[in-house]
Amino acid sequence: MFEGIYTPIVTPFNDDEEIDYEKMYHNLDRWGETDLAGIVVLGSNGEFVFLSLDEKLKLVKEVIGHFTKGKKVIAGTGCESTRETIELSKKVAELGAVAVLVLPPHYYKAGMKDEILYRHYVDVGDESPVPVFVYNMPGNTGINLSSSLVARLSRHPNIVGIKDTSGSIVQLSELVRDTEDDFAVFPGNAGYLYPGLAIGAKGATLALANILPQDCCTLFSLFKGGRMDEAQALQLRMLEINSLVTIKLGIPALKAAMDMLGYQGGKPRRPLRPLPEEGRKLLQEALRRYGGIG
Amino acid sequence: MFEGIYTPIVTPFNDDEEIDYEKMYHNLDRWGETDLAGIVVLGSNGEFVFLSLDEKLKLVKEVIGHFTKGKKVIAGTGCESTRETIELSKKVAELGAVAVLVLPPHYYKAGMKDEILYRHYVDVGDESPVPVFVYNMPGNTGINLSSSLVARLSRHPNIVGIKDTSGSIVQLSELVRDTEDDFAVFPGNAGYLYPGLAIGAKGATLALANILPQDCCTLFSLFKGGRMDEAQALQLRMLEINSLVTIKLGIPALKAAMDMLGYQGGKPRRPLRPLPEEGRKLLQEALRRYGGIG
Amino acid sequence: MFEGIYTPIVTPFNDDEEIDYEKMYHNLDRWGETDLAGIVVLGSNGEFVFLSLDEKLKLVKEVIGHFTKGKKVIAGTGCESTRETIELSKKVAELGAVAVLVLPPHYYKAGMKDEILYRHYVDVGDESPVPVFVYNMPGNTGINLSSSLVARLSRHPNIVGIKDTSGSIVQLSELVRDTEDDFAVFPGNAGYLYPGLAIGAKGATLALANILPQDCCTLFSLFKGGRMDEAQALQLRMLEINSLVTIKLGIPALKAAMDMLGYQGGKPRRPLRPLPEEGRKLLQEALRRYGGIG
């Protein structure tokens, strides 16, 4: 059901730290023209942790209202409490989200044993009106969802996939091996898109696709077409930019890169700050090296 | 200005996962009869991450309204965004909180460089109507606030102290050495209350004081009175229970221990679950070994 | 120059903890009949840290003397000091090793900055009579050799490859991208053999090849022949056994599996102990699931 390339879209803010919807519409229009299978709103790159509940709901509504028909919109709804996660999932489903991407509760790291997390996801899966994607993001949450836990969750009829940003290709392989056949295993970072597809992933959710959506889709097509050498070459070429806008410089760099490439990134909300000049130079050089953009 | 023992109070929930105010009043009455200098509402042990904004505000109001006059109420107001942290700080100040305890933003761990955190805390310090306590909690946040960062923050006139739960006695020592003289360095766990006081801490904020408030205060008094051997002995005696209700079994154990000791812990909110039977036994045995409670 | 599958051979010990050469000869004969490109003696799986200098030299001599002509023997020579590493490299070269595999010094972890490691490897590369393979093994050493450091080292004419056991497919990709063209990038664990080859690795050094040498070589051949689906399927099938004999149960399990499969694993040296019964059962079940061995 879910396959292809998705991007977790950024949320542009204006100088007053309010969501800048004009910039958002501009970006949505451009992404809509690509081969992206869909987008994720309220993901990590969307600075969802900085948004109030009202802002979240309005944002989902606007994004769904303005994005190309025929492409999917998934909404991030992970909250620390189970019931808040369920409530938010119900609300975004009502607004038209086709699925929810659910980050695990993680503040009480020591308490988040497999059994606790299992029951949390099952409770959410039971109550969410739309299918649930599990979201494994150890870099931000400090906890890793083991492949055995996710395999158990894949037996739930309403839990349909995982975005795995652990960076472990072995874990990704185990997910492919152990989850149900129709369960969508998605690498969560473009740094291992090609190896992830090679090992059996059905698609991917990539921050990089905010700025290079078509190239990410091209890599997917090359792989699907069996053109492995070209896919490998494109993968290697993508690494540098991808590393800058995700691991090394993060959201401020992703937003700056959008501005450099004809999108409208806007500002981040505090405590994040616009990318300093030094970072901008690194980014420009990397984009120059990257060359023509598909 | 701030010294002595504080406890970050638990939030009792009923079977429907709603805040149980009757239980809260009961606990407040009991804590009010002790030598505690004050309490912290909306701290980690208060499951603040599970509460909506409305719940937080009502809780602060009720707690301040019902707690013994003459003791201090500090409120936790750390949010991921700077502006939400400021807004919440203003609201709890209006409700009567004498200070705010501010957890750092931590979701974007890789982006939380010292300079970003410095500016965040300065912005909050500038805008908060009441003094700011920094809250270092690496076990839950995954980031550690270095002593050099906190030393810089201590120069701000409205940043007045730190609760440090890093567990590093060297870091605590550096904080004592490098922060302003009137800056309150508080260990954040009873596991190192006595060593912390020995090295120069002025007080402490201790989950253990939910269940053993008077014993924590006794240790403080013994130290103040120069009765080091007794303080050391009490410290060693406290370790086991403290470890169970903080590191090893967490909030569900703290709440269960409250029930065992005449307080009313109530239930945790999901994804947390009531302490399983096996944990209850460990806890009961440890409480039995602990013996008479001062 | 270096490509194909190598295995870091185990060192069988007898009941008195002495090296059991008869068992070693038996294993060498069997490995010699496979498509392995070569073997590594004195690697991590060879318990090199438990061997005295005299034992190391005798072992290298015996292994080279008894192993099939036409296959390569690489010797592990990493010691904590630079000069001991150089001396050992000279001695094994004299005994006929075609290359040395050099683990970084790692006891003084905090002191092992990139520049210190760079100079160490350059000194070793300058003095070693045979080519140097860098050995990145963070799981055991606690330090990771960054792709930028290894890229610099690849410019040295006598540093010819890396065994990378970091488990990071992104790092492996960066190594392929940034090292010299004739530099051999080898994944160091069979858990990511296929993804590693897909991204450009020229070969691999695999503990699993102690017990499943021909299957590892088959996966390599399938990949070389463009039979990606079969390679992927074999990769997934290998994961469980590989995980047991490397990450989960380690050398005692690898030796027990050798015994189960017609090799002669012998005992480990203390502090390691023979695999307990419970582990043996897990292993037997996994081998049964694995099925026919190519």
Added chain:
Amino acid sequence: MFEGIYTPIVTPFNDDEEIDYEKMYHNLDRWGETDLAGIVVLGSNGEFVFLSLDEKLKLVKEVIGHFTKGKKVIAGTGCESTRETIELSKKVAELGAVAVLVLPPHYYKAGMKDEILYRHYVDVGDESPVPVFVYNMPGNTGINLSSSLVARLSRHPNIVGIKDTSGSIVQLSELVRDTEDDFAVFPGNAGYLYPGLAIGAKGATLALANILPQDCCTLFSLFKGGRMDEAQALQLRMLEINSLVTIKLGIPALKAAMDMLGYQGGKPRRPLRPLPEEGRKLLQEALRRYGGIG
């Protein structure tokens, strides 16, 4: 039996990376004039991992031969294999070492479960002719010896103490609480000497005592004399220098500081390198701030 301040002595090397015994004698004479209870040879600060077996034995012999009678010499004998550890312990005992300090095997980190480590230490304790000190050094070994494991080991008649460099004051407290009464719990870093003593340590083994032996002994005396405020003040004053010569800049800084203070540090052996100029400046400034040395 063991109490007071020990220092793990540095090993001076000359320009050819050979042990410089003249410098060693000079240092031994100076340490001999202090109130140190003894020294540890072949400890981490002695660069024991860079020494051959012959060098180790000669060094132990020379140190015992030249050090002040009446003070104790403990020798580090931890090797990766159990039997090599036992052999070395027997040899240094024959040379006159009064005890051995035994680092745990740690290369196979994942395999070093409590039971494996327990049996290793019991085997060493059974065979060593002199008492055994356990050496917990997670910063270098990557494994932590839990307080429950050490408590079990303290029941062995020939295992008499621990040097704990974990930095956890809670763990140190648990060791005091759970080990046998005559078991010597020693903090292994001067950063928490005073808190360690306060919680019940009987002595300490401190790299800092290479350069400030008498000040470390003074802190010990102040504590013993109940002069807590002075002990605390001296502790805070020591932190900066201690941090530089241990955590931040390590052995090269410790050796440079020796030269600055009238000792003879000599050079480190490669891969370590003499302290760069920048580090020397930091060190000189810190020593100037530290002021008069007792």
